[in-house]
Amino acid sequence: MDKERLLAIDDLLAQGPRPPLLPPPDERRRLREIWGITIEEVASALGQEPDAMAEWEAGRITAGPADTYAYLRLLSGMRERMPLAYEPDWAALRPPSPSAVHASHISNGLANKESVLVGVKAAHRGAAWTAEAREYLRERFLAGDDIAQLAQALGRSEKSLRWQLWHLNLAPRPASDACPSALAPEPPSPKAYTVEEKRKNHPNAYVRWTPEDEARLADRCAEGASLDELSGEFGRNLGAIASRLIKIGAAGRALEEAENYGG
Structure with a gap:
């Protein structure tokens, strides 16, 4: 082998490994959501702040080679272990239909439901969510109540409910509810930036x-x-x-x- 090629090889080796190519942002989020883990759990595993991890998952910031390799290992592991066709057992998650319960029991259940609402309905617009309100939302959503009914019962906006359902891992992130037209052009990929650039506007x-x-x-x-x-x-x-x-x-x-x- 001639000297010129040896020098070229040595030069590439001296540069060290480059960061691997991560999956597109949508695939990163899809793998995490199907796996059923939160952005906070991913951040904790990779030693990142949740806000920074969310930006990284969205492809808006980059990381060094070591962190990127760790993230790629997590994503690859989830993809390799994931069932070919994943679908939750919705029937197992929902309680028995009220039609199977005795009529008097249903009547008592409705009365109890009204009394429960006194403790979970928001006292005013923008009130903090209580643990009781979140538990009521989870139970009624799994029981089949629709978003509009729950929003009225809890004194909240439908958008607020959708965010809480996302935090409870029961629904997709609200921003993903609206699907763009298949005929619409793909939006350009967001420009990646560093933490230092971000801190120019937000110290x-x-x-x-x-x-x-x-x-x-x-x-x-x-x-x-x-x-x-x-x-x-x-x-x-x-x-x-x-x-x-x-x-x-x-x-x-x-x-x-x-x-x-x-x-």
Whole structure:
């Protein structure tokens, strides 16, 4: 082998391994959702912040070779172990039909349902979701109640319910409800950016939240601050503020905006 080719080979080896090619963003999200895990669980496994992991999954930021190889290993493992045709056993998830229950028992059940609503219906627009309200939503959704009925019963918007169902792993992410026309052109892929570029507009982007930050965020939300105002005050983008408000169960005007954000 001549000297020129040896030098070229040595040069490639000296550069080290390049980051592998990850699946497209839609495939990354599809694998995670079918596997039944949350973005927070993926972030924890890969040692990332949930907000940063969401941006990475969407293809809007990149990572170094070591992190990318770890992410590829997770995605490949899910794809290899996934059944060829995955479909939940919906019949097993739903309780017995009311028609199989005695009429007097149904009557008592309806009365109990009305009394339960007193404890789970939102006291005002933008009120924080309680554990009881989430459990009621889960049970009634699996029992077959539609979104419109549940929204009226719980005093919430339909969009707010869809976000909660997504967090409960019972429905797809609200933004994926609307499918673009098959004739519409594919939107251009979002430009990838680095964390440093993101911090030019949002100084605290992907910085870990502290308990003090979360407490101050909840207080400002309760005082009536808007999502835009909180974004400016905390130096984070709207998506990061919205997801954190929902996670900590804040109450106030900004929470309603957070539940509708991106829908």
